[in-house]
Amino acid sequence: xxxxxxxxxxxxxxxxxxxxxxxxxxxxxxxxxxxxxxxxxxxxxxxxxxxxxxxxxxxxx
Numbered sequence: 314x315x316x317x318x319x320x321x322x323x324x325x326x327x328x329x330x331x332x333x334x335x336x337x338x339x340x341x342x343x344x345x346x347x348x349x350x351x352x353x354x355x356x357x358x359x360x361x362x363x364x365x366x367x368x369x370x371x372x373x374x
Contacts, residue, residue, distance in 0.1 A: 322330075335343070351359045 338346075348360050
């Protein structure tokens with residue numbers, strides 16, 4: 314990601330630009346970006362840990 318580039322425009326123009334950029338990126342680049350954002354928001358445990366399993370037991374009558 315080039316942090317030196319600055320775009321100025323309306324929200325619709327910027328949204329179209331974002332869609333064009335996403336169409337050009339590969340699946341692995343998209344996955345890396347999602348992983349990076351998950352780590353930023355939820356910490357490194359979000360990508361290295363496992364999903365928590367919760368079991369619920371019901372009594373049958």
